[in-house]
Amino acid sequence: MSLPHILLGMMNQPVSGYDIKQEFDHSLKHFWFAELSQIYPALKKLVREGLAEVHSAASEKGPDKKLYSRTLKGSEALSAWLKSEPATAPVRHGFMGQLFFMGNREDPHVALAFFQDLLAHFSARRKALEAVEANWKANDPSYPDKLPDEPFYMQMTLDIGLNLQKTYEDWCIRSIARIEARLN
Amino acid sequence: MSLPHILLGMMNQPVSGYDIKQEFDHSLKHFWFAELSQIYPALKKLVREGLAEVHSAASEKGPDKKLYSRTLKGSEALSAWLKSEPATAPVRHGFMGQLFFMGNREDPHVALAFFQDLLAHFSARRKALEAVEANWKANDPSYPDKLPDEPFYMQMTLDIGLNLQKTYEDWCIRSIARIEARLN
DNA sequence: ATGCGCATGTAAGAGGTTACATGATTTT
DNA sequence: AAAATCATGTAACCTCTTACATGCGCAT
Known part of the structure; x- marks a missing residue:
């Protein structure tokens, strides 16, 4: 269950799904990876669960963005994850x-x-x-x-x-x- | 798609799903891992596809076993996998x-x-x-x-x-x- | 006008986990 | 008599991949 927590971690500023994908590809790709088709539903789920909130905003280029931010509950969930056991799930090679x-x-x-x-x-x-x-x-x-x-x-x-x-x-x-x- | 090929690789002698699980836990666990609930259906699928065949046999201890062996087609599929690109799917940490x-x-x-x-x-x-x-x-x-x-x-x-x-x-x-x- | 980057999604399916279900034999 | 090991499976669920679908704005 790391993906939702990683998404919460990325919400220090309001971010869109597209922004998150860029971040994965530029800064996290040596240890995690997610497709847009996985990110968008995951963000919606965080909102449903009250861990994030969303508001629309105009973009400089292209269509409107949906910007996601952590709620207080989301910050608590992130913090709990960081303090929990290291996520060392068995890896398949x-x-x-x-x-x-x-x-x-x-x-x-x-x-x-x-x-x-x-x-x-x-x-x-x-x-x-x-x-x-x-x-x-x-x-x-x-x-x-x-x-x-x-x-x-x-x-x-x-x-x-x-x-x-x-x-x-x-x-x-x-x-x-x-x-x-x-x-x- | 590595699991079915690994199962084929283990069939140098006729093996049961249970034997395969032991092998995972004893010899392959530093790079792969599978639950019995994943192994049993995977073996059945190999038989359906003509890559393996199965016959029942009495066990020394416990109930009857189902012993699986590679067919010729299964050996060819295994060989093709070994000659194909190294399976370096991105890993999540x-x-x-x-x-x-x-x-x-x-x-x-x-x-x-x-x-x-x-x-x-x-x-x-x-x-x-x-x-x-x-x-x-x-x-x-x-x-x-x-x-x-x-x-x-x-x-x-x-x-x-x-x-x-x-x-x-x-x-x-x-x-x-x-x-x-x-x-x- | 074609393609690229920006932006958001849905649907089908493969791969994997967890929980549940059954029953025999062997060891304590 | 109870617990561990042997042996096979199903069902529900979660995670992730691949393919498809839509549309704007900008550069060539």
Whole structure:
């Protein structure tokens, strides 16, 4: 049940569903992702439950927006979520499933190609995160440890995102070498 | 669409839904997880689609089992999956969402308690995986690089599982130190 | 006039969780 | 006699994805 809480978290200023989608794509995509078709009904549900309220407003470009804000009850629900257990639901990694059965009847060259693909994937993700970090660092001398609390904790999610990608990359490189060493 | 393929992967010998659940809990839980209530219908669907076949058999303990095996078509579907793109669907990390909004109105001590909880969680996971590895290593002198192909690739999923937990743990420890350094 | 970015949605379906239901055998 | 393990399932519900639907305003 993280999505509704994340939406509440984004309502420090009044935001539209469209704004929220931008925020997901720009700042949260290393740990969460949602489609507009999931966001819009979720916002309506928050209003039904009294956790958010909505009012229409003209947009600079395009049609009217619906701007959502947290109610007091919404702020309490957000705060309770932040103080509750870390949400460490078990994660599913399909690519590890593929690898798990790779030795059964497949050629080592299939596995090598598989790891090359994976490496390219993780490498691209790491580079994207590094670009975000470089840009931040260049424009803010307080980066990272002197940042105000809000960006300080956000930076921590960037930190782990970056480190995860590096861990995956190292593993790909190591695994390719191990497979190649067996080819002879 | 990984679950049906994983089920097919497990059918090197005829297996029951119950056997599959054991396998998930013992050998695959670092990267995949499924409830019996999801496995049973999924197996029936594989039979309907001609990817698996089923026959009843007496069990040593308890009631009769239904043993599932791959058909030729099932083997082809499995092989196609292994040769296809690595399944790197975007992953959702609720705990990073909590952290992302932690700086908004919460006390640093909430964040410290949060990271302590997280650290305990990842630490326990790492220790469980290390026990699996230690046991394997002690009983098989060919571990890890001289293993036959099948266990060799399985070991690679254990390798990344272990490294991921370590990455998470290091991050928790580093983050706790960074938060504490700001308390003064 | 065509396409892109802005803006909001609905519907159908796949994937996954939680709760419930049944019953045999083995262990304490 | 009770509890744990073995064994199979259904139903309701929640979450998320994919496809479809609509329309404005601006740039090429």
